[in-house]
Amino acid sequence: MAAGDTVITIVGNLVEDPELRFTPTGQAVARFRIASTPRFMDRQTNEWKDGESLFLTCNVWRQAAENAAESLQRGMRVIVQGRLKQRSYETKEGEKRTVYEVEVDEVGPSLRNATAKVNRTSRQGGGGGFGGGPADDPWASATPAPPAQGGGFGGGGGGFQGGGQQGGAQQGGGNDFSDEPPF
Amino acid sequence: MAAGDTVITIVGNLVEDPELRFTPTGQAVARFRIASTPRFMDRQTNEWKDGESLFLTCNVWRQAAENAAESLQRGMRVIVQGRLKQRSYETKEGEKRTVYEVEVDEVGPSLRNATAKVNRTSRQGGGGGFGGGPADDPWASATPAPPAQGGGFGGGGGGFQGGGQQGGAQQGGGNDFSDEPPF
Amino acid sequence: MAAGDTVITIVGNLVEDPELRFTPTGQAVARFRIASTPRFMDRQTNEWKDGESLFLTCNVWRQAAENAAESLQRGMRVIVQGRLKQRSYETKEGEKRTVYEVEVDEVGPSLRNATAKVNRTSRQGGGGGFGGGPADDPWASATPAPPAQGGGFGGGGGGFQGGGQQGGAQQGGGNDFSDEPPF
Amino acid sequence: MAAGDTVITIVGNLVEDPELRFTPTGQAVARFRIASTPRFMDRQTNEWKDGESLFLTCNVWRQAAENAAESLQRGMRVIVQGRLKQRSYETKEGEKRTVYEVEVDEVGPSLRNATAKVNRTSRQGGGGGFGGGPADDPWASATPAPPAQGGGFGGGGGGFQGGGQQGGAQQGGGNDFSDEPPF
DNA sequence: TTTT
DNA sequence: TTTT
Numbered sequence: 001m002a003a004g005d006t007v008i009t010i011v012g013n014l015v016e017d018p019e020l021r022f023t024p025t026g027q028a029v030a031r032f033r034i035a036s037t038p039r040f041m042d043r044q045t046n047e048w049k050d051g052e053s054l055f056l057t058c059n060v061w062r063q064a065a066e067n068a069a070e071s072l073q074r075g076m077r078v079i080v081q082g083r084l085k086q087r088s089y090e091t092k093e094g095e096k097r098t099v100y101e102v103e104v105d106e107v108g109p110s111l112r113n114a115t116a117k118v119n120r121t122s123r124q125g126g127g128g129g130f131g132g133g134p135a136d137d138p139w140a141s142a143t144p145a146p147p148a149q150g151g152g153f154g155g156g157g158g159g160f161q162g163g164g165q166q167g168g169a170q171q172g173g174g175n176d177f178s179d180e181p182p183f
Numbered sequence: 184m185a186a187g188d189t190v191i192t193i194v195g196n197l198v199e200d201p202e203l204r205f206t207p208t209g210q211a212v213a214r215f216r217i218a219s220t221p222r223f224m225d226r227q228t229n230e231w232k233d234g235e236s237l238f239l240t241c242n243v244w245r246q247a248a249e250n251a252a253e254s255l256q257r258g259m260r261v262i263v264q265g266r267l268k269q270r271s272y273e274t275k276e277g278e279k280r281t282v283y284e285v286e287v288d289e290v291g292p293s294l295r296n297a298t299a300k301v302n303r304t305s306r307q308g309g310g311g312g313f314g315g316g317p318a319d320d321p322w323a324s325a326t327p328a329p330p331a332q333g334g335g336f337g338g339g340g341g342g343f344q345g346g347g348q349q350g351g352a353q354q355g356g357g358n359d360f361s362d363e364p365p366f
Numbered sequence: 367m368a369a370g371d372t373v374i375t376i377v378g379n380l381v382e383d384p385e386l387r388f389t390p391t392g393q394a395v396a397r398f399r400i401a402s403t404p405r406f407m408d409r410q411t412n413e414w415k416d417g418e419s420l421f422l423t424c425n426v427w428r429q430a431a432e433n434a435a436e437s438l439q440r441g442m443r444v445i446v447q448g449r450l451k452q453r454s455y456e457t458k459e460g461e462k463r464t465v466y467e468v469e470v471d472e473v474g475p476s477l478r479n480a481t482a483k484v485n486r487t488s489r490q491g492g493g494g495g496f497g498g499g500p501a502d503d504p505w506a507s508a509t510p511a512p513p514a515q516g517g518g519f520g521g522g523g524g525g526f527q528g529g530g531q532q533g534g535a536q537q538g539g540g541n542d543f544s545d546e547p548p549f
Numbered sequence: 550m551a552a553g554d555t556v557i558t559i560v561g562n563l564v565e566d567p568e569l570r571f572t573p574t575g576q577a578v579a580r581f582r583i584a585s586t587p588r589f590m591d592r593q594t595n596e597w598k599d600g601e602s603l604f605l606t607c608n609v610w611r612q613a614a615e616n617a618a619e620s621l622q623r624g625m626r627v628i629v630q631g632r633l634k635q636r637s638y639e640t641k642e643g644e645k646r647t648v649y650e651v652e653v654d655e656v657g658p659s660l661r662n663a664t665a666k667v668n669r670t671s672r673q674g675g676g677g678g679f680g681g682g683p684a685d686d687p688w689a690s691a692t693p694a695p696p697a698q699g700g701g702f703g704g705g706g707g708g709f710q711g712g713g714q715q716g717g718a719q720q721g722g723g724n725d726f727s728d729e730p731p732f
Numbered sequence: 733t734t735t736t
Numbered sequence: 737t738t739t740t
Contacts (some may be wrong), residue, residue, distance in 0.1 A: 001367060002371050002587035002588060002589035002600055003367050003587060003588050003589070004560065004585065004586060004587040004588050004599075004600075005587045006557065006558075006559050006560075006585050006587075006603055007373050007556050007558070008555065008633070009192040009264055009555075009556070010555050011264065011288075011289050011555075012735070012736085013734095013735035014735070015733085015734045015735045016733095016735085019366075021365040021366065022365065023362030023363065023364075024362065024364050025362050026363075027362045029362075029364055029365060029366070031323070031366050031733090032733065033734070033735090034735075035328075035734060035735040035736075036553065036555050036735090037553060037735070037736060038551035038552065038553040038554045038555075038632075039551060039552050039553050039736095040552070041407075049550050050736080051356075051553075051554075052634070052635065053635070053734080053735070053736090054555055054633060054634065054635045055635060055647075055733090055734065055735085059364060059366075060294070063294075063295060064293075064294045067294040067296075068294050071294065072294075074734095074735075075614035075736075076735090076736075077735090078291070079262045079264060079289050079290075079291045081192055081194065081262060083587075084557070084603060084633075084734075085601070085603065086601065086604060087601050091361045098604075100649050105194075106194050106263070106293050106294075106295065107264050107293070107294050108262045108291030108292050108293045108294050109291050109292070109294075110247075110289050110290070110291045111243070111246075111247045111250040111251050111254065111255075111289075111290050111291050111292075112246060112247045112250075112289060113250075120733050135713075136692065178208065178320055179206030179207065179208050179210045179212075181206070181214075181242060182204040182205065182206050182207075182212060183202075183204065183212070183216050183242075184550060185404035185405060185406035185417050186404065186405050186406070186550050187377065187402065187403060187404040187417075188404045188417075189374065189375075189376050189377075189402050189404075189420055190375070191372065191374050191450070192372075192373070193372050194372075195372065195739070195740085196738095196739035196740050197739065198737085198738045198739045199737090199738075199739085216737090216738070216739090217739075218738060218739040218740075219372050219739090219740060220370060220739070221368035221369060221370040221371045221372075221449075222368060222369050222370050222740095223368035224590075230739070233740080234368050234370075234371075235451070235452065236452070236738080237372055237450060237451065237452045237740090238452060238464075238737090238738065238739085239524060257738095257739075258739065258740075259739090260739090260740075266404075267374070267450075268418070268420065269418065269419070269420045281421075283466050283574050300516050312429065329515070343395060357649050375630055377630065377654075377655050382694070385732075387727065387731040387732065389730075389731050390730065390731075395731060395732070397730075397732050405663055411620070421689065425730060425732075429660075429661060430659075430660045430661045433660035433661070434660050437660065438660075445628045445630060445655050445656075445657045447558055447560065447628060462737095471560075471661050472560050472628045472660075472661065473658045473659070474627070474657030474658045474660050474661050475657045475658070475660075476613075476655050476656070476657045477609070477612075477613045477616040477617050477620065477655075477656050477657050477658075478612060478613045478616075478619075478655065479616075495644040495718070503591075535571070543658045546572065547572070547578055547580075547608060548570040548572050548573075548578060549568075549570060549580050549608075645733095
């Protein structure tokens with residue numbers, strides 16, 4: 001990173017699937033656009049409301065580009081760290097325009113996504129598929145309430161539902177029950 | 184988030200598996216420790232060297248806690264956004280100590296991880312499983328392969344290799360071949 | 367900045383005057399400690415309350431170190447941008463301790479300080495001094511007064527009151543009257 | 550601050566003097582534009598070079614707005630912390646445009662400015678004025694001078710030279726002589 | 733142009 | 737105490 005770069009971290013949802021391309025030298029680049037929507041408490045109605053979204057185009061390079069194209073998808077919530085850049089160009093009509101983009105240093109799917117999971121090593125899961133069946137799913141444990149899954153998740157199957165009610169009022173959350181950290 | 188919170192974004196590797204606990208009210212909390220290791224170019228030898236690691240304990244709550252415990256693992260590279268906090272306590276010997284911790288707002292596995300992937304919706308993949316062994320891993324191929332592939336990815340297999348040569352010299356990278364973005 | 371450094375921006379008040387020292391080679395370093403106190407809206411009482419302070423030691427180098435020692439002072443609100451570092455050492459009793467410190471890249475007094483001002487060029491002010499007492503302080507006036515004024519600013523007066531009730535409820539604020547930006 | 554806001558810290562130089570306005574309700578707002586220019590080491594020539602500047606418009610409110618209008622000036626280096634926002638509007642020709650702006654939470658002059666200083670209390674300084682001309686400016690001296698000085702600081706003089714060679718190669722600096730912190 |  |  002160059003000294004004096006404007007570092008930015010954005011959390012938002014993909015507005016479209018990432019698009020993967022390759023430079024002439026074979027370098028992978030993925031580009032996607034995310035919408036970051038702040039939520040604020042309306043002090044009148046005591047309800048959470050959405051603020052205006054911030055849209056930003058992000059460019060990822062190399063291995064992460066390929067991974068992004070593979071594993072990210074419209075609707076998913078992601079965390080992006082990068083450097084804010086400005087690019088100037090001329091329209092066909094000869095007008096100067098300037099766009100802001102993020103040169104990505106790190107991206108990843110937010111674990112606040114419905115059931116975004118990454119694969120762990122094979123020692124993890126016995127069976128096929130992904131996620132593990134209910135049987136060996138530690139979340140299924142009776143105690144501290146499973147995050148809700150019926151038969152679900154079992155082998156051969158989808159899993160991730162982009163969308164869903166992720167963020168929600170819990171944003172910035174933490175300890176809404178004034179629980180003490182049990183550590 | 185409270186006004187005036189000290190927001191921090193950390194990228195680093197899990198030093199241990201996340202530990203999941205529940206508060207008396209049943210709230211999930213996961214805690215893990217990450218090591219963030221800067222790399223700098225040694226101008227003498229013209230080599231990349233590791234700087235001193237920064238270690239930080241992170242606390243995640245709720246759904247993300249459960250997801251973290253499920254999908255993160257020692258060695259993985261993660262992106263964490265949260266608020267830096269200081270906690271003071273007394274040792275048994277009556278000495279005051281203070282620790283710094285991060286109250287996590289967002290975490291996710293970095294897509295610079297070897298083959299960190301999250302599940303996409305079922306419309307995505309035809310077949311069964313997820314992950315796929317190194318042998319059929321399209322990312323392993325040097326040639327710019329298209330992200331979508333036919334049979335691929337099939338069943339029974341681990342997938343993620345924590346560790347590996349992730350970060351590497353490409354840190355902060357981007358466009359080392361002075362390629363133009365192909366967009 | 368090394369790649370992978372953990373960048374942090376902290377806003378807080380100096381807990382003590384900066385201390386200036388010089389390395390054997392004559393390099394200036396200033397060190398000071400700041401307290402960053404978040405404020406949150408207590409939803410029960412509908413009042414702003416202070417959260418737990420975060421204390422952090424900051425090291426500034428070179429010119430900025432000298433400027434800091436000269437112009438910063440206990441109580442002042444400052445903005446600090448730097449890299450979070452961990453330093454390990456042994457106590458005299460042989461115990462290992464670790465401290466977190468900020469290697470400062472940029473510091474400056476916050477313009478939310480009571481009357482923190484920096485000097486402008488001489489075309490600005492007619493007269494001698496700087497600061498001006500409360501009586502002739504245009505900022506004290508409720509009516510939107512023009513920033514530049516004739517005689518003003520004259521001589522022999524203190525000016526800055528470190529501490530005081532700066533931040534206040536306006537934190538993160540902006541547009542509390544739902545005014546439209548007049549631009 | 551709303552949850553989910555995209556926090557940004559920018560360091561750059563004012564491209565123009567701040568413009569101060571007031572909303573109908575009398576709320577002060579200052580607006581200015583800054584240029585943030587990264588520097589990178591050209592590994593071929595082993596020289597520091599300027600990267601492309603990032604330009605961003607910033608809006609400050611209230612007291613800080615008035616202070617900004619008073620104390621900031623074209624050319625000065627400032628630190629800005631705020632929230633990145635997007636504003637959409639239509640041109641007179643009916644075209645939709647979108648601009649990115651920063652809603653400022655904190656601003657201050659960088660202490661890496663040539664001689665940016667803020668006033669300290671009168672207990673500080675013996676004499677009259679503030680600022681001091683270049684001639685008697687202790688910061689101008691190359692030798693590590695003690696921060697406290699006798700008569701010092703005397704009257705009638707400009708002081709701040711906006712622009713100049715601020716940033717310089719020392720960006721991100723710290724400890725270029727591998728000096729140990731003398732603390 | 734748009735996500736949740 | 738420690739990750740890559």
